[in-house]
Amino acid sequence: MLSKIKSISLIGLEGNLIDIQVDISNGIPEFEVVGLPDTSVKEAKKRIESAIKNSGFEFPSKKILINLAPANIRKEGSCFDFPMAIGILIAIGNISQIDMSIFDKTILIGELSLDGKLNRINGALAMCMEAKQLGIKRVILPKTNANEVAIIKDLEIIPISTIYETVKFLNNEINISRVIYEKNINRSEYKMDFSEVKGQEQAKRALEIVAAGGHNCLMIGSPGSGKTMLAKRLLTILPDLTVDEIMEITKIHSVSGELKKDGLVSKRPFRTPHHTVPIATIVGGGKIPIPGEISLAHNGVLFFDEFTEFNKTVLEALREPLEEKKITINRLSGNYKFPCNFMFVASMNPCPCGYYGDLEKTCKCTDFEIHKYLKKISGPLIDRIDILIEIKRPKIEKINSKAKSEDSKEIKKRVNNARKIQLDRYKEFGIYTNSELTTKLIYDFCKLDDKSTILLNEAFTKLKLSVRGYEKILKVARTIADLESSKNIKINHIAEAIQYRNLDKFLNM
Amino acid sequence: MQRKLIEYADTIYPEKLRELKNPPSRLYTCGNIKLLNKKGISVVGSRSNTQYGEKMCIEFTKNLSEYNLIIISGLAIGIDSIAHKTCLKYSGRTIAVLPCGLNNIYPKQNIDLAKNIVKEGGLLVTEYDDNTEADSKKFLERNRIVAGLGIGTLVVEGGYRSGTSVTAKITQELSKPVFCIPSSIENKKGFITNKLIKNGANLVTNVEDILNCFENIKFKKKRKSLNKKEEKVIIPKELKLIYENLEDEVLDINQISRKCKISIQEASYKLLLLQMEDFIEELPGQRYKIKEK
Numbered sequence: 001m002l003s004k005i006k007s008i009s010l011i012g013l014e015g016n017l018i019d020i021q022v023d024i025s026n027g028i029p030e031f032e033v034v035g036l037p038d039t040s041v042k043e044a045k046k047r048i049e050s051a052i053k054n055s056g057f058e059f060p061s062k063k064i065l066i067n068l069a070p071a072n073i074r075k076e077g078s079c080f081d082f083p084m085a086i087g088i089l090i091a092i093g094n095i096s097q098i099d100m101s102i103f104d105k106t107i108l109i110g111e112l113s114l115d116g117k118l119n120r121i122n123g124a125l126a127m128c129m130e131a132k133q134l135g136i137k138r139v140i141l142p143k144t145n146a147n148e149v150a151i152i153k154d155l156e157i158i159p160i161s162t163i164y165e166t167v168k169f170l171n172n173e174i175n176i177s178r179v180i181y182e183k184n185i186n187r188s189e190y191k192m193d194f195s196e197v198k199g200q201e202q203a204k205r206a207l208e209i210v211a212a213g214g215h216n217c218l219m220i221g222s223p224g225s226g227k228t229m230l231a232k233r234l235l236t237i238l239p240d241l242t243v244d245e246i247m248e249i250t251k252i253h254s255v256s257g258e259l260k261k262d263g264l265v266s267k268r269p270f271r272t273p274h275h276t277v278p279i280a281t282i283v284g285g286g287k288i289p290i291p292g293e294i295s296l297a298h299n300g301v302l303f304f305d306e307f308t309e310f311n312k313t314v315l316e317a318l319r320e321p322l323e324e325k326k327i328t329i330n331r332l333s334g335n336y337k338f339p340c341n342f343m344f345v346a347s348m349n350p351c352p353c354g355y356y357g358d359l360e361k362t363c364k365c366t367d368f369e370i371h372k373y374l375k376k377i378s379g380p381l382i383d384r385i386d387i388l389i390e391i392k393r394p395k396i397e398k399i400n401s402k403a404k405s406e407d408s409k410e411i412k413k414r415v416n417n418a419r420k421i422q423l424d425r426y427k428e429f430g431i432y433t434n435s436e437l438t439t440k441l442i443y444d445f446c447k448l449d450d451k452s453t454i455l456l457n458e459a460f461t462k463l464k465l466s467v468r469g470y471e472k473i474l475k476v477a478r479t480i481a482d483l484e485s486s487k488n489i490k491i492n493h494i495a496e497a498i499q500y501r502n503l504d505k506f507l508n509m
Numbered sequence: 510m511q512r513k514l515i516e517y518a519d520t521i522y523p524e525k526l527r528e529l530k531n532p533p534s535r536l537y538t539c540g541n542i543k544l545l546n547k548k549g550i551s552v553v554g555s556r557s558n559t560q561y562g563e564k565m566c567i568e569f570t571k572n573l574s575e576y577n578l579i580i581i582s583g584l585a586i587g588i589d590s591i592a593h594k595t596c597l598k599y600s601g602r603t604i605a606v607l608p609c610g611l612n613n614i615y616p617k618q619n620i621d622l623a624k625n626i627v628k629e630g631g632l633l634v635t636e637y638d639d640n641t642e643a644d645s646k647k648f649l650e651r652n653r654i655v656a657g658l659g660i661g662t663l664v665v666e667g668g669y670r671s672g673t674s675v676t677a678k679i680t681q682e683l684s685k686p687v688f689c690i691p692s693s694i695e696n697k698k699g700f701i702t703n704k705l706i707k708n709g710a711n712l713v714t715n716v717e718d719i720l721n722c723f724e725n726i727k728f729k730k731k732r733k734s735l736n737k738k739e740e741k742v743i744i745p746k747e748l749k750l751i752y753e754n755l756e757d758e759v760l761d762i763n764q765i766s767r768k769c770k771i772s773i774q775e776a777s778y779k780l781l782l783l784q785m786e787d788f789i790e791e792l793p794g795q796r797y798k799i800k801e802k
Contacts, residue, residue: 201762201767202762202766202773202777205772350794356794357792357796358794362560362561363560364559365559366557366558366559367559368556368586368587369557455781455785459781459785480774492778495777495778495781496774496777496778496781499762499780502795
């Protein structure tokens with residue numbers, strides 16, 4: 001007898017509906033899976049056989065042929081175990097009460113363990129979201145995946161724990177409650193705050209601008225000046241995630257198996273890869289590519305500590321993702337697309353010994369050494385960084401002082417306000433923040449009055465700024481103006497923006 | 510630029526070079542050849558200098574060129590370039606002795622500097638014909654001309670086993686004085702200067718120490734045309750507060766905002782304006798100080 005049910009396969013983050021056709025006929029007992037299965041799908045045969053037996057059903061000693069259609073797409077992963085097992089059970093007539101047409105709009109996903117229970121799978125959220133897009137109305141999946149998919153609207157999700165339960169359910173012998181759509185996402189609070197950072201007023205101000213305009217930022221400072229501490233707290237002033245953003249993040253995290261038990265990723269990701277990391281881990285890779293750090297940092301912050309210690313090829317690989325906000329990985333089996341709209345924050349020392357320009361310690365490096373050290377970062381990469389700040393080591397009295405400084409909540413209020421202004425302004429242009437402005441849009445939205453133009457031109461010759469910094473200054477000035485809810489860019493906005501480009505000449509030394 | 514070939518027999522061939530053990534048979538020059546027979550100090554030092562070395566080099570070269578002394582060096586990176594650059598900045602004259610032909614200036618990053626030297630009335634000298642390329646042997650040969658052209662040699666910084674020590678040695682052989690700027694014992698690049706001092710070279714802490722060594726020569730200080738009148742700095746009202754705070758000490762932007770009780774935004778705006786008007790200058794580490802006029 002023949003049975004036909006549906007499942008889904010992911011290529012990158014893109015879903016493809018897969019028809020699972022099971023045909024059981026008389027003949028020498030055999031179990032064959034065709035339709036470009038990879039090793040993990042082929043191995044499913046053993047799991048299915050044991051799982052069916054241990055669930056109290058009989059495994060047919062007949063000729064079983066399973067076809068995964070369309071046959072030209074490579075299928076991978078263990079999520080086909082469950083639909084294949086159910087397909088066999090339908091084909092041998094264990095599930096008789098049902099109307100086969102319900103399977104037109106239903107998909108099954110899940111991995112089997114030998115005792116007939118369903119195991120958690122990776123990428124459940126991505127699969128369900130894609131399935132919904134492809135017109136599916138109902139998803140049957142392992143109970144352990146139920147938490148993460150609860151935020152999807154208008155999709156009937158049935159959590160299942162064993163094969164036996166599924167058969168009973170499909171035979172209408174028992175009732176299983178659907179996963180309830182969860183509208184309110186409980187967002188976890190951060191355990192840190194900007195008020196914990198003493199002094200560093202300029203750095204805090206710079207990070208406020210970074211957060212408000214979604215700019216990339218490079219911090220240069222001596223060891224122990226608090227670069228990492230500041231970078232981590234950047235999260236606390238970023239605007240709250242929208243539901244769409246949460247879904248996007250969770251989707252990527254679920255594909256790469258990074259998801260924890262509780263399901264959703266409700267905080268902005270903060271990724272800090274170590275500087276020895278290979279290139280495939282950063283951009284995504286593998287025989288069947290999984291998202292890399294840049295995609296895991298989607299809608300969040302990618303932080304490179306000790307920027308200069310990273311492998312040069314790794315740094316240069318960041319160039320395109322920083323511009324395109326997405327990455328395509330080409331493999332023989334297809335093109336895998338992952339989004340990677342992240343804020344890039346990096347930190348480094350000013351010189352090999354770390355104390356160039358420090359107040360107390362003297363730098364022991366020679367000019368040549370400093371030059372060599374700074375040369376590790378290429379011009380085009382600096383090009384893509386809007387804000388450069390120098391972090392100074394605070395004096396010990398400062399750290400102990402009890403002087404109150406602003407907490408994250410107040411800063412966040414201003415950031416949210418500035419973001420709202422930007423959203424309204426760029427509604428028609430398909431961008432969200434000032435950092436995404438293209439050259440054409442810059443000239444539309446960042447108009448300067450005469451006084452500011454003169455100041456900017458003078459600053460260029462006098463402070464020896466590099467020309468490529470020009471647009472960056474305009475973008476940052478736009479953000480500063482937005483923070484003050486000012487419609488036009490004024491001279492003091494431009495002047496402040498120039499200060500965040502001042503390190504240019506140091507890096508070009 | 511006009512190039513000129515000077516043969517050993519020419520009258521313009523500098524007398525000082527004839528005193529060398531193996532004087533160059535001819536000199537290829539580019540620029541102002543009158544400088545060859547004027548009094549100058551050779552300034553030499555390490556190619557990889559420290560910040561201290563840079564500071565000292567600038568300090569001494571600046572003052573030397575104010576006494577109308579020509580600065581002679583080797584156009585290498587590090588101390589050599591700093592000496593040339595400082596000299597040009599304070600409108601002094603400088604001679605660069607090349608280890609290569611005039612068409613193959615080495616190191617390449619100093620080609621612009623070489624052009625500037627000629628443009629500002631300085632001179633490039635070499636004993637190699639136009640297309641010769643630099644190599645390590647020529648660096649040492651070049652050093653004898655550097656030592657020969659000056660009335661004395663100022664050693665700024667130098668590591669163990671460096672070309673600097675060769676120049677100093679040749680200077681001593683010519684019985685000319687060697688001046689050394691002392692360094693911390695911990696400073697690797699202070700090895701040569703400290704060693705030379707130990708062996709009897711002149712320890713100098715200011716330019717007058719150098720000038721006093723030449724009893725028969727009178728040095729005239731250049732008349733400064735710049736400060737005709739003691740101009741009072743006129744600071745715009747709104748920038749005055751920051752300026753006054755900077756008068757006593759060097760401050761970074763955070764300290765300025767705290768002291769003047771203004772926001773970072775305001776401070777960075779005003780600091781930029783002050784910078785643009787040349788009232789203050791920025792130091793490494795984003796610290797600011799009053800610019801000396």
